[in-house]
Every structure is written in C-alpha cells, then in structure tokens.
Amino acid sequence: MTLDLLSHIHSPEDLRQLKAKQLEQLAKELREFIIDVVSTKEGHLGASLGVVELTIALHYCFETPKDLLVWDVGHQAYGHKILTGRRDRFETNRKLNGISGFPKREESIYDTFGTGHSSTSISAALGMAISSQLKGDFQKQHIAVIGDASIASGMAFEGLNHAGVTKANLLIVLNDNAIGIDPSVGALKTYLTKAKIGKKPSQDNIIEALNFHYEGPIDGHDLPELLKAFETLKTKSGPKLLHVITKKGKGLKQAEEDQVKYHAPGKFDKLTGEVLPKNNQDLAPKxxxxxxxxxxxxxxxxxxxxxxxxxxxxxxxxxxxxxxxxxxxxxxxxxxxxxxxxxxxxxxxxxxxxxxxxxxxxxxxxxxxxxxxxxxxxxxxxxxxxxxxxxxxxxxxxxxxxxxxxxxxxxxxxxxxxxxxxxxxxxxxxxxxxxxxxxxxxxRGRGQIKDWKTPFEKLDIGKGRCLQEGSDVAVLSLGSISRHVSESIRSVGDRFSIAHYDLRYLKPLDENLLESVFDKFQQIITIEDGTVKGGFGDAVLEFAQTQNYTGHIHKLGIPDRFIEHGDTDELYALAGISSEKIKEIILCILNQS
CATH class of the missing domain: 3.40.50.970 (Thiamin diphosphate (ThDP)-binding fold, Pyr/PP domains)
Known part of the structure; x- marks a missing residue:
C-alpha cells in the first residue's frame, strides 16, 4: 500500500496544504489504510469507510481544532483520528494502552467531546456554540456529524428543538446512510428516503420548520460538492443542517453489500473482503x-x-x-x-x-x-x-x-x-x-455449556445454590463471574477447603442461604463483575450488619474508576477479578487467617 499523500499528513494543517484536486487521491489512500489496519486488528469498519470524503472535507474546509467538530457516534471517526496525528498509533486502536475506538477528549485536542453512545452531538455542539457566543466569539464554527439512525433519538430532537430558537453558529451534518448497526427504522427514515430520491421537501420540510437553514441532500462521496457546500455554509449565520447521502462500507464491496456484518466484521482478507472464518463449531453459544x-x-x-x-x-x-x-x-x-x-x-x-x-x-x-x-x-x-x-x-x-x-x-x-x-x-x-x-x-460472548437446551424448569425467586461445599472460606458469586471463581478454586487444589455459592439473585437476596454461610464461615469473599460500590458485595454487607455478623467480608468487583479498553481477559485481570487474581486473593486471605 502506497501512502504518497497520507504519509505526510500529521495534522489537518498539513491536509489544508494540499490542492483540492489532490483530495480524491488522499481519500483513496485513507480508505485503503483503514481497510489494511482493521482487516488484521479488528474494529468498526463500515461506518468509517462511509465518511472518508466527508472527514477530509470537514478538516479541509474548517479550521480544526479552533473550529469544534463533534462526531456522533464515535465509531465513524477512524479517518478523523488518522488525519489528526494518530496514524502511526492507529494499529493500537481499541487495544490495552492504545488509542480508543471512540473520540476521547484526553486523547487529542481534535476530539472535542467523548462520544461512545449515540445522539449526543447536537446538544454538545450547541452547548459549545452558545458558550462561544457568551464569550463574544462569533467566528468559531461548531459542527456536529450525526447519523440518520441517531438523529431519530429523542435526545437529538431535544437538541434540534432548542437550537432552532437560538442564533448559535451551529452546523449539523446529517450523515444519511439508512443504517445504524442494523437498518434504520421509523417514520423519519421514510421522510429522509423521500428526500434522497429527489422528492426534495419544500413546505413540509421538518428541518426548516425548526428554524434551520437546510441544504441538501448532496452526495457525501463527491468531494467537490462537499467542499462547495461547506464553504457556502460557513458564511451563513445561525443554525443550519446539511443533508449528506453516504454508503456505509464505501470502497469495500462486501462491506457495501452486507452492512450489518461489516459494521465490525472481525478479521478479514483486505484484498477480497472475505471475513476470515472462526473455529466456532465446537464452542458453546453466545x-x-x-x-x-x-x-x-x-x-x-x-x-x-x-x-x-x-x-x-x-x-x-x-x-x-x-x-x-x-x-x-x-x-x-x-x-x-x-x-x-x-x-x-x-x-x-x-x-x-x-x-x-x-x-x-x-x-x-x-x-x-x-x-x-x-x-x-x-x-x-x-x-x-x-x-x-x-x-x-x-x-x-x-x-x-x-x-x-x-x-x-x-x-x-x-x-x-x-x-x-x-x-x-x-x-x-x-x-x-x-x-x-x-x-x-x-x-457479552460465549458461555461454557454446549448442551444448554434443557427442559424448562421454573426457578424459585430469590433462591441461590451451593456449587461446592467447603469449610475454610466461602466465596459468594453473582452471575457469570462464577466461572472465574470455579477455575480459581480448581487451581488452588486440595490445599484448602473452599465453598462456592451462586446467589443467582441480587434482589431479593437469599437470606436463608446467607444466614447459613454466616453461621459457618469467618471469612467470606463476594465477587461480582459490576462496580464494587453499591452492588452485590454491599448488599451482602448490609444484610450481614443486620445479623450482627462478626466475621470478615472481602468485596471483589470492578474498582471505583472507569475501566478503559482492551482484551476482556486483560481487563478482568486489571480489575482484580480474573481467575488468577481471585486465586491470589483467596490464598492471601487463607494464609493470613
């Protein structure tokens, strides 16, 4: 892969040194670069391929990072990350200690707002635009790029409704590709479909009815048309919306034809586009x-x-x-x-x-x-x-x-x-x-049991179960983290007698089971794959206090901080609730006691 232009782009300032006629070649290189990396490193593919030209045009026409650009949802921002100084680190995308798969304020000054969930961009960009007005800065541009599936969200409508009664310098770019992860649904999708096939809304234009200046729809893969539209809209005051038609997965035939699969396809052949097979035949189901x-x-x-x-x-x-x-x-x-x-x-x-x-x-x-x-x-x-x-x-x-x-x-x-x-x-x-x-x-992910289609059986509400009897320490788990507990107990072997209880319910708690555990054990460990603050462990502690329990309860769970991205096994180890970490804690408690 030859990156004659892209290899020299370290920031949007470099991008803006190119001639407009060079941008088509840059788009080709950027698209190939995304395909090349994601094919082996995995990640979100289709969304970012669909906005390559749009990304280039935005950074070419607007003076980022002075002008503020908000991406919604963030998985369409791979091209943005590559053009804003993260090309050399893009292979670390979504890996432990690597760059995030979504815009992240602490990662770059070009990531003006963190966007992992959808439909937040209009409110965020409007807030930025109003702040600029209050500071007397009427030249700064504020751009929100939102997908058609995201603009149908209630929060997006709330932002539109407010923006329409302001004079904020806000530009909303509606990236209309008729799909989120699955195909878009609802009446607004039908409305946008009519617009894109030539039935341009006039008297009943919902956007203009909300006091926006409306432009479009235009071809989101036509760079000259995008550049022209942005240069025109930069001169218009107040809230405005550009309706852009794109194809999710653009530039990779299979991604265009199967947009659901290629939203995040895993590893694939970058030349043929074929998703590489996974050996799932002998695995338990998801x-x-x-x-x-x-x-x-x-x-x-x-x-x-x-x-x-x-x-x-x-x-x-x-x-x-x-x-x-x-x-x-x-x-x-x-x-x-x-x-x-x-x-x-x-x-x-x-x-x-x-x-x-x-x-x-x-x-x-x-x-x-x-x-x-x-x-x-x-x-x-x-x-x-x-x-x-x-x-x-x-x-x-x-x-x-x-x-x-x-x-x-x-x-x-x-x-x-x-x-x-x-x-x-x-x-x-x-x-x-x-x-x-x-x-x-x-x-998320697969369980351990292949033959799971057992006859239906009604379970008692609020009743847990004992998975393994023991006498030295009791481990109380809730949910699928039970597997890590079982693995850790097996690795301890016969050195200690460890009991394991699956509580099954957080609410109501199995108080009878807990009372029997309190009577038998002086050392109890609670384990959950939720935040350690306010969850299962705290529920057990609260009940223990009402019973005047005098032993020691050790809580394990997700620490009181936001856990970053990485392989799931790596993250469970970092959180201290992997099988090996649980084993270490069990042995430490038992050796001390």
Whole structure:
C-alpha cells in the first residue's frame, strides 16, 4: 500500500496544504489504510469507510481544532483520528494502552467531546456554540456529524428543538446512510428516503420548520460538492443542517453489500473482503443467542409474549423472534426511553414483554425504569445484555453499573445467571405469572455449556445454590463471574477447603442461604463483575450488619474508576477479578487467617 499523500499528513494543517484536486487521491489512500489496519486488528469498519470524503472535507474546509467538530457516534471517526496525528498509533486502536475506538477528549485536542453512545452531538455542539457566543466569539464554527439512525433519538430532537430558537453558529451534518448497526427504522427514515430520491421537501420540510437553514441532500462521496457546500455554509449565520447521502462500507464491496456484518466484521482478507472464518463449531453459544433462541421457543408456545429492542435486533439476537413473529417483536430505533415506556404500556394490557437492551444503553432509560415500570409494578422483563466488562469498546460500553443502579429500585427483581442453562430457566420463570418487573443480566460472548437446551424448569425467586461445599472460606458469586471463581478454586487444589455459592439473585437476596454461610464461615469473599460500590458485595454487607455478623467480608468487583479498553481477559485481570487474581486473593486471605 502506497501512502504518497497520507504519509505526510500529521495534522489537518498539513491536509489544508494540499490542492483540492489532490483530495480524491488522499481519500483513496485513507480508505485503503483503514481497510489494511482493521482487516488484521479488528474494529468498526463500515461506518468509517462511509465518511472518508466527508472527514477530509470537514478538516479541509474548517479550521480544526479552533473550529469544534463533534462526531456522533464515535465509531465513524477512524479517518478523523488518522488525519489528526494518530496514524502511526492507529494499529493500537481499541487495544490495552492504545488509542480508543471512540473520540476521547484526553486523547487529542481534535476530539472535542467523548462520544461512545449515540445522539449526543447536537446538544454538545450547541452547548459549545452558545458558550462561544457568551464569550463574544462569533467566528468559531461548531459542527456536529450525526447519523440518520441517531438523529431519530429523542435526545437529538431535544437538541434540534432548542437550537432552532437560538442564533448559535451551529452546523449539523446529517450523515444519511439508512443504517445504524442494523437498518434504520421509523417514520423519519421514510421522510429522509423521500428526500434522497429527489422528492426534495419544500413546505413540509421538518428541518426548516425548526428554524434551520437546510441544504441538501448532496452526495457525501463527491468531494467537490462537499467542499462547495461547506464553504457556502460557513458564511451563513445561525443554525443550519446539511443533508449528506453516504454508503456505509464505501470502497469495500462486501462491506457495501452486507452492512450489518461489516459494521465490525472481525478479521478479514483486505484484498477480497472475505471475513476470515472462526473455529466456532465446537464452542458453546453466545449468551445473546441463548436469549434469542429461548425467547423464540417461548413465544412459539405463548402468544402473549412480545419482544422490544432499541436498535439492537442483531446484537441482542431478538432478530430470531423478529423473523418468526414480525408483528410481536419490535425494533424501535435508538430510543431507549421509548423502548422502556412502550414495554410498560404493553404490559398494562396483559402482554408478557421482554425488553432486550444492552447494560450500557439501559443507563439512558433510568427514569423510565423507575417511573414508568417499577413505580407501577408492571411485569416488564429487562433482558440486559453486555453486562460486565465488554472489552475493546471500552469505558463507554462496559456494563458495570446496572447492579448498583437497579438495586435501589423498589419492586424490581434482579437476577444474574451463572451460565446458559440458568439464563434459559430464568427466561422461562419470567413467563410464569410474573407479578412485578424483573431484570436478567448476562455478559457479552460465549458461555461454557454446549448442551444448554434443557427442559424448562421454573426457578424459585430469590433462591441461590451451593456449587461446592467447603469449610475454610466461602466465596459468594453473582452471575457469570462464577466461572472465574470455579477455575480459581480448581487451581488452588486440595490445599484448602473452599465453598462456592451462586446467589443467582441480587434482589431479593437469599437470606436463608446467607444466614447459613454466616453461621459457618469467618471469612467470606463476594465477587461480582459490576462496580464494587453499591452492588452485590454491599448488599451482602448490609444484610450481614443486620445479623450482627462478626466475621470478615472481602468485596471483589470492578474498582471505583472507569475501566478503559482492551482484551476482556486483560481487563478482568486489571480489575482484580480474573481467575488468577481471585486465586491470589483467596490464598492471601487463607494464609493470613
């Protein structure tokens, strides 16, 4: 790969020294560079390929970093990172101690705002623009690049609504490619589709109705047209929006044709584009597939079951039910708040509603969980995927806060299966005359059990189990971290007698089981893959205090800091809850006692 131009670009200042006619060649080199690195190092591919020309045009026309550029969502910002001084480190993308896969303020002055979740760019850029006005700086430009799937989010509409009554120097670039991770959905998608095929909105232009100056739609891969549009918009005051049409995966045939797979395809052949096969035949299934296939099985038996997900049908595996029962499974787009309250509304009418949502995205619907579900004691089942540390996506995506922020909510049952069979049985249990809301949280990735399709069995709410008897120390675990505990106990061998209990439920706690443990052990270790502040360990400590327990309880969990990106095994070790770290702590406690 020859980088005749790109190799000399160390900052946007270098980029702006090029002649406009050289930018086409630069776009070709930038696209090839992204493909070359991501093909072997993995990462988000399609989104960044789709905005190569747009990225170049933005940095060429605007005086970044003086002009402030916000990317939404950040996984489309690979080209931006490469052009802003991080080309030589791009191979470390999403690796431990490497650069982040998302914009990050402490990483570069060109990353004006951290964006891992969607739909935040308009509000952030508007805040920056108003701040500039208050400081008397009326020349600075403020640009938000937002995808069509993200602009359909409620928060984006809130930002648009406010911006339209200001005189802020704000430019919104709507990157319209008709897809987020899965295809975009909803009425706004239909509206944008009409605009892009030539039915240019006039009297009913929703953007102009919100007091924006509207331009477009234009071809987002036509550099001369992009440069012309940006130079024109720089001269216009007030809020404005440029509607840009792009193709996700542009420049790699397979990525253009299968945009879902090539959002983050893993390793692939950079010449042919073919995804390199993984030897998954003898592996246990992913937890998300255990959820999706079990829910489909249950839905085939019970017509009252419905499924809801905010823009993650493939990632959550609700797609299985959507394909089989399209009238009973709903992708509502990037709208977590709506998803939760929609579920609440359906629950009032007797449906058994399963809301599949990533832990990190459930944070965006916290009020709805409390106000619309728990307060009314509605039996919505929250299927919380990607709980715990998720690896290379990093701090914005780790699902480590749900145990703590859900535990304080009245009426809510909180369960965390240790394995795929427990997940299956908890889903079944949730269909059996559930009278209150329930959260079932499970991790990203694969379990350990291949033969998980066991007969359905209703589990007792609030009852844990003993996995191994012992006499020297008791280890209490919640959720899939149980596997690390079991591995650590096996590695200790016969030197000590270690008991292991799977609590299964954070709320209600199995108080009978805990009382028996308190009676028997003076040394107890709690382990969770959630934040150590306010979660499972604290719940056990609180109960121990009511029982006047006089022994020692040692809490293990995610430390009170944001965990960065890296391989999942590396991060569990850094957090002190890998199998080896657990073993070290067990031996230390036992040797001291």
């Amino acid at each position: 937890f998300q597939d255990v959820f999706g296939l079990t829910l489909l099985e249950l839905a085939q038996q019970d017509e009252a079951i419905v499924g809801i997900t905010p823009a993650m049908p493939t990632g959550s595996s609700l797609k299985y039910m959507m394909d089989a029962f399209p009238d009973r499974a709903f992708d509502v787009g990037i709208a977590e708040q709506h998803a939760v309250t929609l579920a609440a509304g359906m629950a009032t009418q007797g449906h058994k509603v399963f809301c599949a949502i990533y832990s990190t995205f459930l944070q965006r619907a916290y009020d709805q969980v409390i106000h619309d579900v728990a307060l009314q004691n509605l039996p919505v089942v929250f299927c919380i995927d990607r709980a715990g540390l998720v690896g290379n996506d990093g701090a914005t995506h780790h699902g480590v806060f749900d145990l703590a922020f859900l535990r304080c909510i009245p009426n809510l049952i909180i369960a965390a299966p240790a394995d795929a069979i427990e997940l299956r049985q908890l889903l079944y249990t949730a269909t059996q005359n559930l009278q209150q809301p329930m959260a079932i949280r499970y991790p």
